[in-house]
Amino acid sequence: MTVQPESTSMSTPLRPRGPDIRTPHRTWQVSTSKAVSYEVVLSPGLLDRSNPTLATAGVAREQRPGRRLVVVDANVHALHGARIGDYFTQQAVDHEVFVVDAYESVKSMETVFEIVSAMDAFGISRRHEPVIAVGGGVLTDLVGLATSLYRRSTPYLRVPTTLIGMVDAGIGAKTGVNFRQHKNRLGTYHPSAATLDDRDFLDTLSPRHLRNGLAEILKMAVVKDAVLFGHLETHGSRLVEERMQTAGSADGGTVAEDVMARAIHSMLEELQPNLWEHDLQRLVDFGHSFSPVVEMAALPELLHGEAVCIDMAFSAVLAHRRGLLGRRDLERILRVMDALALPTWHPVCTPDLMARALADTVRHRDGRQLLPLPVGIGQACFVNDISRTELDTALAALPDLVAGLGSLAATSAHRGA
Structure with missing residues (x-):
């Protein structure tokens, strides 16, 4: 998929407003737009010593090899730090590695300032030395915000090492950190020059974190891509067991590759025409109407994708009770969640909390609910009139619906961790 710029870089002549520039009250209207273009690349073997992709991405030919500040998640550094250092050495790139503990509880401005301090100490060039972020969605969000603030805009590259980063957190324009008890309340729009996805990183990912990413893929499958849903329905458990790798896969990695490609394509297809979210x-x-409040209330028990899955299950029940989603399709959705060992409920999900979550979403969406609900599988609609009674009834019905599937573990966020 080719992502075209949302707008063309251009400006109109600066014109004084009003009948006469000589009048005491003068007004000038400035109108301009900025072209946006970035790449999301499925790039296997990214750390192979002979592969120049990472060393040259986002840099003009005449400025290579140059210098790089590489910001790496602490867990990723423990697993891949030696290879990362060796790679840049072999590519003759003058580099420094800055290691960050990146997890939801420290996704804050304090951590952003630590990254900014490292950038300042390294002496980042404002335009020609993109910072490289290697880690999960939390790490890439932190680096994205830091680079958007440093000298008002510094380029960066994203190398997601988690599935959720590869298909969701690492491919849009948004950056963000938490503020008080609010998920991603502070942030900017600052897309990276490129996102480079290498499924090799998933080989060291835990089953729980793979499922966490599959939850975001399931999101797109339910409301946009019935074929993708079929892949998860038929192969979901195997994808986790095989860690979405090609080597050792029963089908040579064909399904894993198609799942990745479809998830990324469907996400970018939705993001590209509305990158700055002018349309709410x-x-x-x-999956993101109730989950921000649920996730923050349950920290550190729930991962992001797990909270999203709870939201999706709840929203699917709302859709079913409204006649938008048939019983068979509702059961198919819940069974996929169960097969992936994803939660559909958590003890923090009280009626009051779910009502508060929806109220917070209404504020976030400019006074409207704009709640996406599935219409069958592969389509959705938006509603604006969910009542408190509907919320309470759907929440009460959810455990019985799940129990009716014979699931013993759908309420656990930690099965197979």
């Missing part, structure tokens, strides 16, 4: 009616908000 967003299909990609499925």
Whole structure:
């Protein structure tokens, strides 16, 4: 998929407003736009010593090899730090590695300032030395915000090492950190020059974190891509067991590759025409209406994708009770969640908390609910009239619906961790 710029870089002549520039009250209207273009690349073997992709991405030919500040998640550094250092050495790139503990509880401005301090100490060039972020969605969000603030805009590259980063957190324009008890309340729009996805990183990912990413893939499958849903329905458990790798896969990695490609394509197809979110009616908000409050209330028990899955299960029940989603399709969705050992409920999900979550979403969406609900599998609609009674009834019905599937573990966020 080719992502075209949302707008063309251009400006109109600066014109004084009003009948006469000589009048005492003078007004000038400035109108301009900025072209946006970035790449998301499925790039196997990214750390192979002879592969120049990472060393040259985002840099003009005449400025290579140059210098790089590489910001790496602490867990990733423990697993891949030696290879990362060796790679840049072999590519003759003058580099420094800055290691960050990146997890939801420290996704804050304090951590952003630590990254900014490292950038300042390294002496980042404002335009020609992109910072490289290697880690999960939390790490890439932190680096994205830091680079957007440093000298008002510094380029960066994203190398997601988690599935959720590869298909969701690492491919859009948004950056963000938490503020008080609010998920991603502070942030900017600052897309990276490129996102480089290498499934090799998933080989060291835990089953729980793979499922966490599959939850975001399931999001797009339910509301946009029935074929993708079929892949998860048929092969979901195997994808986790095989860690979405090609080597050792029963089908040579064909399904894993198609799942990745479809998930990324469907996400970018929704993001590209509305990159700055001028339109708040967003299909990609499925699973993200209640989950921000649920996730923060349950920290550190729930991962992001797990909270999203709870939101999706709840929203699917709302859709079913409204006649938008048939019983068979509802059961198919819940069974996929169960097969992936994803949670559909958590003890923090009280009626009051879910009502508060929806109220917070209404504020976030400019006074409207704009709640995406599935219509069958592969389509969705938006509603604006969910009542408190509906919320309470759907929440009460959810455990019985799950129990009716014979699931013993759908309420556990930690099965197979």
